[in-house]
Amino acid sequence: MLKIRFKRSGRKKQPFYKIVVMDVKTKRDGKALEELGFYNPITKTLNINCERTIMRLKNGVQPTEVVKNLLRKSSIF
Template sequence: MLKIRFKRSGRKKQPFYRIVVMDVRTKRDGKVLEELGFYNPMTKTLHINRDRTIVRLDNGVQPTKVVQNLLRKSPLF
């Protein structure tokens, strides 16, 4: 099963997350099938590739709860 979830990057105490499509069995920082955008919680910056995200959601990919909340709050959706 595929999920849209965060992949953490950045330095210690300065998180930066990439919004990616991954298999649920892979580790948090494991192999990515597709990168859809990023989220910086320090500056509250959010960038999402709207077209690819809609295609993935239509194909049955489930977002995690945190990503789902971000998608609801974003003006694109």
């Protein structure tokens, strides 16, 4: 089963998250199938490829709760 979720990057105490499509069984920082955007919680910057995200959602990929909230804020979900 595929999910749209965060992949953490950045430095210690300065998180930066990539929004990616991954298998449920893959580790948090494992290999992603596709990168859809990024989110920086420090500066509240959100950048999402709307076209690809909508396509993935139509194909049945489920977002995690946190990603779902961000998609609602950006009026995609």
